[in-house]
Amino acid sequence: MRPRPIRPGIDWMGSIDWDRRLFDELIPLPDGTSYNAYLLRSNGMAAMIDTDDPAKKAELLDQLAELERLDYLIIQHVEQDHSGSAPAVLERFPNAQILCSVKAKTMIVDHLAIPEEKITTVEDGETLSLGEWTLEFIAAPWVHWPETMLTYLREEKVLFTCDLFGSHLATDELFASGNAKVSDAAKRYYAEIMMPFASQIRAHLEKLAPYEIGLICPSHGPVRDDPHAIVDAYRHWAADPPKNLVLIPYVSMHESTALMVDHLVTALTDRNIHVEPFNMTLTDLGDYAAHLVDAATVVFATPTVLVGPHPTIVFAAYLTGALRPKLKYAGVIGSFGWGSQAAERAQSLCANLKTEWFDPVMTKGLPKAETYEALDALADAIAEKHRILET
Ligand code: FEO
Numbered sequence: 001m002r003p004r005p006i007r008p009g010i011d012w013m014g015s016i017d018w019d020r021r022l023f024d025e026l027i028p029l030p031d032g033t034s035y036n037a038y039l040l041r042s043n044g045m046a047a048m049i050d051t052d053d054p055a056k057k058a059e060l061l062d063q064l065a066e067l068e069r070l071d072y073l074i075i076q077h078v079e080q081d082h083s084g085s086a087p088a089v090l091e092r093f094p095n096a097q098i099l100c101s102v103k104a105k106t107m108i109v110d111h112l113a114i115p116e117e118k119i120t121t122v123e124d125g126e127t128l129s130l131g132e133w134t135l136e137f138i139a140a141p142w143v144h145w146p147e148t149m150l151t152y153l154r155e156e157k158v159l160f161t162c163d164l165f166g167s168h169l170a171t172d173e174l175f176a177s178g179n180a181k182v183s184d185a186a187k188r189y190y191a192e193i194m195m196p197f198a199s200q201i202r203a204h205l206e207k208l209a210p211y212e213i214g215l216i217c218p219s220h221g222p223v224r225d226d227p228h229a230i231v232d233a234y235r236h237w238a239a240d241p242p243k244n245l246v247l248i249p250y251v252s253m254h255e256s257t258a259l260m261v262d263h264l265v266t267a268l269t270d271r272n273i274h275v276e277p278f279n280m281t282l283t284d285l286g287d288y289a290a291h292l293v294d295a296a297t298v299v300f301a302t303p304t305v306l307v308g309p310h311p312t313i314v315f316a317a318y319l320t321g322a323l324r325p326k327l328k329y330a331g332v333i334g335s336f337g338w339g340s341q342a343a344e345r346a347q348s349l350c351a352n353l354k355t356e357w358f359d360p361v362m363t364k365g366l367p368k369a370e371t372y373e374a375l376d377a378l379a380d381a382i383a384e385k386h387r388i389l390e391t
Contacts, residue, residue: 001015001016003039006038006215006223009040009133010039010040010156010217012036012223013039014034014051015035016170017034019032020033027192027193028284028286030284031170031181031185032169032170033170033221034169034171035051035053035219035220036217036220036223037060037219038217041131042131042132044069044131045069045131046072047071047130049160050075050077050219051084051088053081053084057084057088060088061085071096072096072097072098072099072130073093074098074135076100076161076219077147078100078111080111081219082162082163084112086108086114087114090118097120098119100147100149101122101139102121103147104149107145107147124137132155133155133156135152137149137151138151138152138208140204142200143162143197143204144163144164144194144197152211157212158216158217159208159215159216160217161216163193163218165230166189167188167220167221167222168192169181169182169221169222171222176222176223176229182221182222185221188286188289188290190233190234194234195293198238198326199238201238205231205238208231213231214227237293241326242296242325242327243274243295244273244389244390244391245274246268246297247276247277247278248264248275248277248298248300249278249280249283249298249313249316250280250313251301251303251312252301257302259366259367260301260334260371264299264301264379265277267379268379268382268383271379273379273382273383273386276291277301280312280316281312285319292323295326296326296386297328297331297382300330300331300333300334301332301333302342303334303342304339304342307341308341309332313342313346314345314349318349325353328354328355328385329358330355330356331360332347332360332362335365338364343362358378358382361374
């Protein structure tokens with residue numbers, strides 16, 4: 001892909017990774033992704049904001065082939081999908097000065113083996129003159145590492161945000177407006193990458209409120225020419241109370257747990273509770289994560305394997321805890337052959353969540369009349385808790 005002009009003096013660079021299907025060996029990318037870098041030129045000076053995934057550095061270097069001078073390379077975030085081509089860019093422009101946050105400096109030395117004398121740190125609120133432009137650096141820790149900062153181009157009202165406000169979406173459309181996929185992709189991305197840091201995001205949104213923002217340039221997915229849409233969406237996702245939605249991540253080996261899930265889904269639906277079961281052996285993890293943004297309750301449904309939960313539910317419970325969603329209530333249902341600690345162990349895997357736990361419902365072998373009665377009682381208890389929640 002060739003550089004693409006966003007505005008006079010601001011070019012998109014980087015790569016669209018149409019084929020990538022997994023990020024961090026964890027996050028499914030059904031729609032690929034992009035690694036966006038931005039080249040800013042004003043009055044003979046040039047700065048690049050972030051770089052490219054190391055696997056794509058040749059593409060970035062091609063885009064820079066005709067550039068004669070680079071004054072600054074601004075590294076907003078050290079994760080390698082954005083900083084990994086920085087050594088190659090420095091080799092091409094040995095006089096370029098790296099600018100980054102104080103925390104990023106040692107990370108750049110450690111992760112990229114760039115000598116520290118090449119690196120200049122900037123403080124929160126510090127400004128840089130670039131020709132006729134003023135760049136302001138805004139500390140934004142934890143979106144998505146502790147060193148992360150944003151860059152605001154004052155004269156053009158453009159905010160460069162690296163991971164924040166991004167989406168894993170490969171598309172030839174440079175801008176988000178009119179892209180039918182971008183809203184869902186951005187929500188899924190929020191769930192997978194940003195949700196654990198919701199409290200920091202709420203603080204960042206407050207900090208950004210006084211800034212006039214005409215364009216948001218993230219480092220994944222399309223440029224947000226609808227900046228208020230994505231900022232509002234983040235406000236809702238990070239701050240709204242959870243909704244009247246129950247998620248049931250489940251696995252079933254010999255149908256007992258599946259029968260219980262079917263019964264609970266029906267019982268909840270009868271009580272006007274929105275419910276979504278996820279067969280975790282088939283489910284796209286990102287889809288489950290995206291639903292966690294809104295859900296008030298999760299019920300893990302698992303057979304017993306070697307006393308504990310099925311390993312797939314172990315993973316689901318651990319991941320649910322790690323993502324730190326707004327869940328308020330949780331439960332475990334399932335089955336066992338002769339004995340089980342599945343419920344206690346599932347709970348311990350996401351004990352960090354500030355949830356109220358319902359009594360578990362476990363059955364030996366097939367569910368029986370009393371099992372179904374207990375599931376109805378669980379549905380009643382959930383309905384009582386959800387009474388005040390919006391749909
Ligand atoms: Fe897209 Fe945290 O890197």
